[in-house]
Amino acid sequence: xxxxxxxxxxxxxxxxxxxxxGAVTPGTQVRFFAETERKDINVFLRLWVDGHEEIVHGSxxxxxxxxxxxxxxxxxxxxYFVIYAPEGCKxxxxxxxEGQMYDYPPDSYQLTVYDASFVTPEWFRKGVTYQIFPxxxxxxxxxxxxxxxxxxxxxxxxxxxxxxEPDYLPLPGRRHYSPxxxxxxxxxxxxxxxxxxxxxxxxxxxxxxxxLSDSNHRYxxxxxxxxxxxxxxxxxxxxxxxxxxxYGIKLMLDGVFSHTGDDSVYFDKYSKFGGGACSDxxxxxxxxxxxxxxxxxxxxxxxxxxxxxVEEMTPSYMDFVGKVLDRYAxxxxxxxxxxxxxxxxxEFIQFIRARVKANDPDGVLxxxxxxxxxxxxxxxxxxxxxxxxxxxxxxxxPFRGAMIDYFLGRIDGGALAHWLITLMENxxxxxxxxxxxxxxxxxxxxxxxxxxxxxxxxxxxxxQQAEVSFTPEEMEYARNNxxxxxxVQYTLPGVPCLYYGDEAGLYGMADPFNRGxxxxxxxxxxxxxxxxxxxxxxxxxxxxxSHGCAMWGKGDIFALCRNGVITIVNRGKKTRVxxxxxxxxxxxxxxLSGRYKDILTGSVYMDMTGTLILPAETAMILVKE
Numbered sequence: 364x365x366x367x368x369x370x371x372x373x374x375x376x377x378x379x380x381x382x383x384x385g386a387v388t389p390g391t392q393v394r395f396f397a398e399t400e401r402k403d404i405n406v407f408l409r410l411w412v413d414g415h416e417e418i419v420h421g422s423x424x425x426x427x428x429x430x431x432x433x434x435x436x437x438x439x440x441x442x443y444f445v446i447y448a449p450e451g452c453k454x455x456x457x458x459x460x461e462g463q464m465y466d467y468p469p470d471s472y473q474l475t476v477y478d479a480s481f482v483t484p485e486w487f488r489k490g491v492t493y494q495i496f497p498x499x500x501x502x503x504x505x506x507x508x509x510x511x512x513x514x515x516x517x518x519x520x521x522x523x524x525x526x527x528e529p530d531y532l533p534l535p536g537r538r539h540y541s542p543x544x545x546x547x548x549x550x551x552x553x554x555x556x557x558x559x560x561x562x563x564x565x566x567x568x569x570x571x572x573x574x575l576s577d578s579n580h581r582y583x584x585x586x587x588x589x590x591x592x593x594x595x596x597x598x599x600x601x602x603x604x605x606x607x608x609x610y611g612i613k614l615m616l617d618g619v620f621s622h623t624g625d626d627s628v629y630f631d632k633y634s635k636f637g638g639g640a641c642s643d644x645x646x647x648x649x650x651x652x653x654x655x656x657x658x659x660x661x662x663x664x665x666x667x668x669x670x671x672x673v674e675e676m677t678p679s680y681m682d683f684v685g686k687v688l689d690r691y692a693x694x695x696x697x698x699x700x701x702x703x704x705x706x707x708x709x710e711f712i713q714f715i716r717a718r719v720k721a722n723d724p725d726g727v728l729x730x731x732x733x734x735x736x737x738x739x740x741x742x743x744x745x746x747x748x749x750x751x752x753x754x755x756x757x758x759x760x761p762f763r764g765a766m767i768d769y770f771l772g773r774i775d776g777g778a779l780a781h782w783l784i785t786l787m788e789n790x791x792x793x794x795x796x797x798x799x800x801x802x803x804x805x806x807x808x809x810x811x812x813x814x815x816x817x818x819x820x821x822x823x824x825x826x827q828q829a830e831v832s833f834t835p836e837e838m839e840y841a842r843n844n845x846x847x848x849x850x851v852q853y854t855l856p857g858v859p860c861l862y863y864g865d866e867a868g869l870y871g872m873a874d875p876f877n878r879g880x881x882x883x884x885x886x887x888x889x890x891x892x893x894x895x896x897x898x899x900x901x902x903x904x905x906x907x908x909s910h911g912c913a914m915w916g917k918g919d920i921f922a923l924c925r926n927g928v929i930t931i932v933n934r935g936k937k938t939r940v941x942x943x944x945x946x947x948x949x950x951x952x953x954x955l956s957g958r959y960k961d962i963l964t965g966s967v968y969m970d971m972t973g974t975l976i977l978p979a980e981t982a983m984i985l986v987k988e
Contacts (some may be wrong), residue, residue: 478751508592564898583624601859604695776916
């Protein structure tokens with residue numbers, strides 16, 4: 364039925380109006396149908412392809428006007444409808460789903476076109492990823508590698524007590540905080556805890572940087588070719604990769620290729636290594652950096668002089684990065700997360716992808732992109748992350764943001780469903796089903812803390828963050844919300860990512876409070892077991908790793924339907940919810956018929972179509988029997 368003020372109706376997510384659903388490949392014929400009851404109007408489809416306008420003329424059919432368009436190359440096609448009527452020229456558009464009428468040219472619908480040869484590794488799409496900040500996971504004995512750092516003049520501090528809080532204030536005599544305190548967690552320790560990690564259903568461990576550096580986060584690289592001796596060095600990495608493989612677990616390393624540290628082999632600002640670009644004008648690394656006034660003024664990452672930026676497309680630098688990828692492939696690691704991927708040139712990402720896939724066709728290339736990745740604009744143009752020639756997937760910060768907004772009451776279930784369906788609609792299928800669905804990371808407030816209503820990252824200085832606290836009742840409420848969020852995270856298409864310690868009850872504000880040590884011996888055992896249940900469900904249920912999902916939300920309720928799995932979340936106090944198959948939207952039709960068992964409670968239900976009694980502030984994960 365048309366809205367009272369609308370001349371036409373179109374819904375980009377309904378097969379009556381557009382087929383096929385979502386992104387397509389070149390050569391695919393796309394059908395658009397504009398429904399209308401009026402005979403005195405002319406409707407046209409206006410496309411924007413590579414910035415150029417194209418007009419598609421339709422054919423009158425029963426109930427409206429039908430249009431066909433076949434894209435011939437990858438990219439994004441923007442479109443909306445133009446209506447010429449006796450009342451004047453009108454427009455119809457939306458940002459996904461059903462649109463509305465406008466008196467002026469509106470924002471457009473999006474059609475993503477991706478390379479037909481694009482595939483993403485099946486093992487990754489079907490697994491669970493576990494992110495580890497290596498210094499803070501497990502220390503199996505004495506702290507290693509201090510001699511190497513002290514020989515380089517690194518002023519690092521050491522925590523002998525594993526249960527201490529990370530430093531967050533400047534060291535005595537310093538103006539600024541510096542992350543140079545170490546707890547001594549290492550790769551040998553991770554290897555020792557592989558049985559625990561495997562019990563969570565994990566098949567991929569993503570490690571924050573492991574190369575030599577004077578900081579605990581190691582994003583200021585000193586030497587790409589040397590595994591930090593504090594972490595156990597090269598032998599520990601090779602051993603971890605080998606042992607992890609025995610558990611069916613692969614490793615993913617963090618590639619920091621947009622900048623190096625100033626105290627590094629390559630820049631050598633303090634003349635510790637010899638031959639660096641800053642200390643030697645004839646250095647082989649000289650053309651990696653952009654000096655405005657040699658050697659004191661140079662381009663640096665976000666103005667931090669400790670992080671000189673590299674010129675990524677310099678041939679010698681690209682050749683070197685290729686050797687870095689090859690070197691770790693020899694150690695058994697062929698998957699990479701690209702730090703600040705949105706600051707790397709598209710051509711550089713394409714180069715890295717080619718090298719990763721040459722080393723291992725099943726290697727994964729994950730990008731740090733904080734926004735919706737298909738239409739991300741940076742450096743004056745749209746980035747081509749999803750087109751099939753660059754990234755396999757991105758870190759799902761928009762997913763995290765939408766989930767937190769839903770549980771804190773900033774959006775309702777309908778808005779949550781709309782946003783999650785937007786990702787499904789805009790992302791290519793191979794990309795979408797490899798998308799990293801995360802709730803926590805080293806760059807964000809811990810999820811339980813965020814779900815208690817903590818200020819967002821960057822909203823207050825570290826001194827104030829250290830004072831943030833919540834009542835036991837608030838923390839219990841947040842913990843319950845986190846468990847409900849995880850029910851969605853583990854059953855939604857994409858790859859659930861668990862940040863170390865979130866499953867054990869760790870809380871904390873942003874960096875460095877979100878980088879506390881894993882609480883061995885003090886875990887929230889109930890929470891750990893909950894995540895074991897979710898991980899094993901995902902590993903053992905083909906319906907959660909095959910294609911197809913439909914979603915629906917309204918008020919306090921959000922629900923999703925996969926192949927034999929239904930997840931329903933009720934964040935509110937009311938207990939009755941009416942489910943209708945036709946209300947669900949996605950790349951499959953919802954099937955709510957049959958006999959289902961809730962894996963969280965053991966309760967059995969028959970036929971989900973109709974009114975369901977759903978306890979307040981509860982999630983259900985129903986599996987068809």
